[in-house]
Amino acid sequence: MKITEQAVEQLALLSRLDLTAEDQTAHTKSINVILDYLDLLNKLDTSNVEPAAHVLPLKNVFREDRLQPSLAKELALANAPEEEAGAFKVPRIF
Amino acid sequence: MQLHTLLVHELSELMEKKEVSCEELTRDYLQRIGQVEDKIKAFLTVTKEEALAQARAMDEQRARGEALPPLAGIPMAINDNICTQGIKTTCASQILYNFIPPYDATAAARLKNAGAILVGKCNLDEFAMGSSTEHSAFYSTQNPFDPEAVPGGSGAAAAVAVGEAAFALGSDTGGSIRQSAAFCGVIGLKPTYGCVPRYGLISYASSLDQIGPITRDITDLALVLNTIAGRNAKDSTSASVDGPDFKKSLVNSVKGLRIGLPKEYFKTGLAPGVAAKLQEAVRKLVELGAVCEEVDMPHTEYAVPAHYIISCAEASSNLARYDGVRHGLRVEAEDVLGMFKKTRIRGFGAEVQRRIMLGTHALSTGNYEACYMKALKVRTLVKRDFERAFEKFDCLLTPTSPTTAFKIGAKAEDSLAMYQSEVFTIPVNLVGVPAMSLPFGIAEGLPVGLQLIARHFDEGTLLRVGYTLEQNTSEIRPKPGLSR
Numbered sequence: 001m002k003i004t005e006q007a008v009e010q011l012a013l014l015s016r017l018d019l020t021a022e023d024q025t026a027h028t029k030s031i032n033v034i035l036d037y038l039d040l041l042n043k044l045d046t047s048n049v050e051p052a053a054h055v056l057p058l059k060n061v062f063r064e065d066r067l068q069p070s071l072a073k074e075l076a077l078a079n080a081p082e083e084e085a086g087a088f089k090v091p092r093i094f
Numbered sequence: 095m096q097l098h099t100l101l102v103h104e105l106s107e108l109m110e111k112k113e114v115s116c117e118e119l120t121r122d123y124l125q126r127i128g129q130v131e132d133k134i135k136a137f138l139t140v141t142k143e144e145a146l147a148q149a150r151a152m153d154e155q156r157a158r159g160e161a162l163p164p165l166a167g168i169p170m171a172i173n174d175n176i177c178t179q180g181i182k183t184t185c186a187s188q189i190l191y192n193f194i195p196p197y198d199a200t201a202a203a204r205l206k207n208a209g210a211i212l213v214g215k216c217n218l219d220e221f222a223m224g225s226s227t228e229h230s231a232f233y234s235t236q237n238p239f240d241p242e243a244v245p246g247g248s249g250a251a252a253a254v255a256v257g258e259a260a261f262a263l264g265s266d267t268g269g270s271i272r273q274s275a276a277f278c279g280v281i282g283l284k285p286t287y288g289c290v291p292r293y294g295l296i297s298y299a300s301s302l303d304q305i306g307p308i309t310r311d312i313t314d315l316a317l318v319l320n321t322i323a324g325r326n327a328k329d330s331t332s333a334s335v336d337g338p339d340f341k342k343s344l345v346n347s348v349k350g351l352r353i354g355l356p357k358e359y360f361k362t363g364l365a366p367g368v369a370a371k372l373q374e375a376v377r378k379l380v381e382l383g384a385v386c387e388e389v390d391m392p393h394t395e396y397a398v399p400a401h402y403i404i405s406c407a408e409a410s411s412n413l414a415r416y417d418g419v420r421h422g423l424r425v426e427a428e429d430v431l432g433m434f435k436k437t438r439i440r441g442f443g444a445e446v447q448r449r450i451m452l453g454t455h456a457l458s459t460g461n462y463e464a465c466y467m468k469a470l471k472v473r474t475l476v477k478r479d480f481e482r483a484f485e486k487f488d489c490l491l492t493p494t495s496p497t498t499a500f501k502i503g504a505k506a507e508d509s510l511a512m513y514q515s516e517v518f519t520i521p522v523n524l525v526g527v528p529a530m531s532l533p534f535g536i537a538e539g540l541p542v543g544l545q546l547i548a549r550h551f552d553e554g555t556l557l558r559v560g561y562t563l564e565q566n567t568s569e570i571r572p573k574p575g576l577s578r
Contacts, residue, residue: 007455041396
């Protein structure tokens with residue numbers, strides 16, 4: 001499993017990281033070292049093995065559908081880099 | 095009196111008998127921090143004023159004759175990836191450099207309600223991604239035994255080792271609590287997945303993360319675990335077990351206990367000093383009446399690559415929330431996509447960036463089956479190794495780490511070598527079982543850690559073995575080189 005610099009460029013976009021060309025080259029190199037190592041898993045035959053996403057046999061954890069107090073708006077906004085009229089403010093979308 | 099050298103339960107007794115006030119005790123710890131912190135750098139924030147105010151309130155409560163829980167008035171440290179209301183929580187990342195949580199993590203709230211005094215927030219690798227604190231966005235913590243060695247992934251263990259806090263809370267995704275405890279000569283427990291609610295723990299890899307205590311003896315460990323364990327509705331994966339009283343596990347006997355020694359953990363790469371200490375521990379346990387036998391755990395070498403894929407995949411999703419909108423760093427740009435990208439490249443360090451991209455890769459179309467699903471299937475195989483071992487054994491004994499604390503800089507540029515330093519702690523997180531690192535003497539000037547692993551929700555057996563060793567050997571409490 002190897003990855004090209006173009007693929008890393010695409011990963012950076014998906015990950016919302018503004019990589020410089022230099023970063024891109026460095027990351028491609030280091031990611032490929034890791035991917036080489038991860039190939040170790042292919043030594044194992046897992047065709048008849050179920051995946052384990054979780055370790056506890058928990059299923060459908062329900063709670064009663066009751067109204068409960070939530071975080072006050074001022075507190076929720078207290079860490080906002082920018083806010084306006086009780087909402088988080090962001091730069092233009094388009 | 096050198097209060098900072100005493101144990102939690104000793105301090106608790108002194109305050110109970112009114113031989114020392116909580117304010118005196120807190121001042122002693124703050125003074126200790128002032129004395130050693132410029133060398134150790136275990137903290138990112140020291141909460142001096144808050145601690146003293148809380149200590150005075152605690153003294154008033156005691157003066158009124160209120161019955162107080164055993165942790166009341168005890169100075170503690172909390173890792174900086176666990177939210178503390180009104181107190182900066184950075185996760186050792188630039189992207190949260192100014193984040194002040196509007197709520198407490200459940201575990202932090204339970205300790206606060208029990209009267210424990212927060213003296214500060216501890217350093218770690220950025221988003222807990224690392225094993226040395228060298229990936230902290232701010233600075234590295236130093237090992238209390240050797241200024242040139244790393245403390246492991248959590249500054250909290252160093253803080254407890256030098257007496258800057260009587261106990262601490264850390265988090266463990268691949269071994270941070272246990273490895274740093276081993277490197278610093280203190281006790282660290284990763285409880286069963288779900289034993290301690292994760293609400294308010296800044297998420298790294300949600301199916302692996304767990305909060306746990308770092309202490310200097312087993313009785314203290316039981317006291318802290320009693321306080322933080324048990325279900326909370328805000329973490330739907332926290333288990334609905336009735337909190338057992340872990341003090342009942344402080345039993346001085348391992349007679350008849352069956353202890354497995356996984357062969358794969360004793361193979362190549364084990365430092366001779368560590369191997370020798372392990373053998374000594376086994377001899378001691380046998381002498382005390384335990385039955386120690388080897389056991390095969392054939393998928394051990396696959397645990398690290400599977401863990402790498404799963405943790406990166408979960409991290410890539412969890413860390414998507416840092417976008418400059420709701421909290422933390424924002425780097426301005428023309429449009430919102432530019433703002434996201436500039437904020438995230440500035441806010442995350444190289445190691446975090448790399449793991450986010452690797453995780454994104456593992457989850458992307460075309461790689462999902464071969465990479466992510468493959469890792470989940472290997473997780474099943476690793477789980478089966480443990481299930482089989484626990485059919486025959488009550489607990490497993492391994493080294494916590496193949497070596498003692500490594501040198502600062504030795505692995506900082508080699509992401510894989512760093513990851514592999516947790517080769518013995520990582521399988522435990524994949525399986526969700528509880529495991530504890532217990533100091534067991536010194537090899538070439540640095541502490542050696544034993545790792546004990548038990549079945550799901552059987553922390554009791556870990557405490558029993560730890561307590562028995564503590565009562566019957568002098569190896570358990572190594573003193574750091576920094577004079578106390």
